[in-house]
Amino acid sequence: MIRKVKKIFTYPVLAGLLVLGLSLNYLAVEKVDAAYNHLVGKKWSSTSVNYDIAGGFTSDQKSMIKDTTNGWNRNCPTTFNYNLLTGNDWSVENIDSLGLTILSLNSSDNIIKAVTKIDTDPAIATSFSTSSSQYDFTSIARHEWGHWIHLYDDKTHQSTMYESLSKGEKGKLQTAEDIEACNYMY
Incomplete structure (x- = not known):
């Protein structure tokens, strides 16, 4: 899980640093870096990764994975290239579960393979429209792609990486924290 980073400064040296002209933004970057330290090394060795979509998906689901x-x-x-x-x-x-991503690492802790499985649950939407009795396939796919870049499940309900999804719930988008973590790692 990537925890939220808050700009809280309670250090006695803060006043001295401000006198020296160092900005709060510099200190905030230090705090953000610390939040992602567990991710260092666990990334793809290349910034261009190929993937394949096996059988069993509808044409709409394949399009949603690509989107x-x-x-x-x-x-x-x-x-990520199809x-x-x-x-x-x-x-x-x-x-x-609705989705599962398994990452394989090499001895250098780089990701060398990713496999995502989506459940056969008939309540998972098979087209672009999702009813209140279905799980939104796009939200599931977006979440699983987050695992491909080694993001953890999150406790923030609005996040793409939120650990669960309710039927009828749609539109889980990438949060600033998701994007920040990805950019920090790569």
Whole structure:
């Protein structure tokens, strides 16, 4: 989980630093860096990663996976490219959650493979429209892409990386924290 970073300064040296002309923004960057220290090293060794979409998805679901990929590509230095037979796959399987992403790391702690499984639950939307009795496929895909860049589940309800999703809930977008973490890592 990426915790929220707050600009709280209670250090006795703060007044001295301000006299020296150092800005609060510099100190805030130090605080932000500390929040992402656990992510250092756990990233793709390349900023261009290929992926494949296996069978079992509707054409709309495949489009939604690609659309959510483009959202991460626009906001992060890492680019995910659709390319067949890569070993980095999206598939449909019977699992105990809406989505599951498994990352494989090498001895240098770099991500070398990612596999995402989306549950076969019939309540997961299979088209762009989501009813109040369905789980929003776009929100699930966007969340799982966050795991591809090694973001953790979050406790912030509005976040893409929020740990759960209710039926009928739509439009989980990337938060500033999600984008900041991605940019910090890459």
